[in-house]
Amino acid sequence: MTWAPLRVAVAAATVIWTVTPALAQAGKIDAGDTAWMIGATGLVLLMTIPGLALFYAGMVRKKNVLATMAQSLAATFIVSILWLCIGYSLTFTGDGAFIGSLERIFLVGLTPDAISPLAKTIPECLFMMYQMTFAIITVALVAGSVADRVRFSAYLIFSALWLLLVYVPIAHWVWGGGFLGRYGLIDFAGGTVVHLNAGVAGLVAAYVLGARRGYGHENLSPFDLTLAIVGTGLLWVGWFGFNGGSALGANSRAVMAIVATHLAASAGAVTWMTLEWCTRGKPSVLGMISGAVAGLGTITPASGFVLPMQALLIGVIAGAICFWACTWLKPKVGYDDSLDVFGVHGIGGFTGTLLAGVLAVGALSASPELPGGIRGLIEGNPQQVLAQLYGVVVTVLWSGILTLIILKVVSAVVPLRVRQEDEVMGLDVSQHGEALQ
Secondary structure, three states, rough: OOOOHHHHHHHHHHHHHOOOHHHHOOOOOOOHHHEEEEHHHHHHHHHHHHHHHHHHHHOOHHHHHHHHHHHHHHHHHHHHHHHHHHHHHHHHHHOOOOOOOOOOOHOOOOOOOOOOOEEOOOOHHHHHHHHHHHHHHHHHHHHHHHOOOOOOOHHHHHHHHHHHHHHHHHHHHHOOOOOOHHHHOOOOOOHHHHHHHHHHHHHHHHHHHOOOOOOOOOOOOOHHHHHHHHHHHHHHHHHHHHHHHHHOEEEEHHHHHHHHHHHHHHHHHHHHHHHHHHHHHHOOOHHHHHHHHOOOOOHHHHOOOOOOHHHHHHHHHHHHHHHHHHHHHHHOOOOOOOHHHHHHHHHHHHHHHHHHHHHOOOHHOOOOOOOOOOOOOOOOOOOOHHHHHHHHHHHHHHHHHHHHHHHHHHHHHOOOOOOOOHHHOOHHHHHHHHOOO
């Protein structure tokens, strides 16, 4: 008799961990879609490690290279574990307007054959993993704004809190059935969820931590731009999975998104290079890779909604406006965003989200449920621009305010910034006890 309650508890736990909700079976797994999404998942993870790690590391000073790469690595394993435990469930289950449910907490009931109603032709476990890679790179992006001075322990705590309190709600609002998606906001692969979100958070963090020691009057030149070029290449190719994979299947829309991604990156690089050549006399390698990433970030929300020539136009606009943000706005306002996360990703995400509302072609998103597809301003739907603007405002406010609150909470536990002597020594040695020889 004394063991009866324990047996009941064990039996209940077994049911909870093995049951698969009937809703999860509302689809059929397609082998082609699954194969493509496995590849796309690998490509997006490649964007963070080693893509973003190399991109960022090549633009800091030698004494901070390992510490900068460690931040991307840490974002990968912290976000992965938290996403499995609770992040995925709160983002992509339930029908709440503001947050998801606990239906998949600790991935309960996620059997090999389970299917999410949000991705009806691939295993839900693959959908969970694919979305995990988006969360990883978004958290990792924020670190670029405070490179060279953020304490590693503070970044770890910040990453965990920011994922759950900022990324998860916004991703649910846009992609998980929340109020922004219901209102009509279109964001194919992360203009608001990823780029604008990370850019605003990075700007707030840069202001809170303050400028790097010597900023504005000492040489803070990149250590090794060859690393940054390799990182750019990995980001560029990985972005095919980022945008193309957001079609959630091996189909023509995925192909169009990949074509749009490549053309926008190319146009962004050409535009930045040209502007720098005209204003400074020489086209820098740093400028070319910055322009490419600006094009990639800006096309992201529109990539599944626009045709190739429109993507080329978006890339040109991206290169121009991000160049302006990084070379004029940044020194004018006076913030030290170390690796221009706000100037490239924040401004790019904002621009691309609005342009999606202007240039969206209905034929690309047409479906049996929506025969005319989602049309933009040029196709006679001005309401779409208003929906895009609404999404931008909500994202900026939530990301900015919550990031500030999280930073204040973290600072009450551990200092956000390393000591001055540690910053002079370099974060590789002071934070990790290692150094490049």
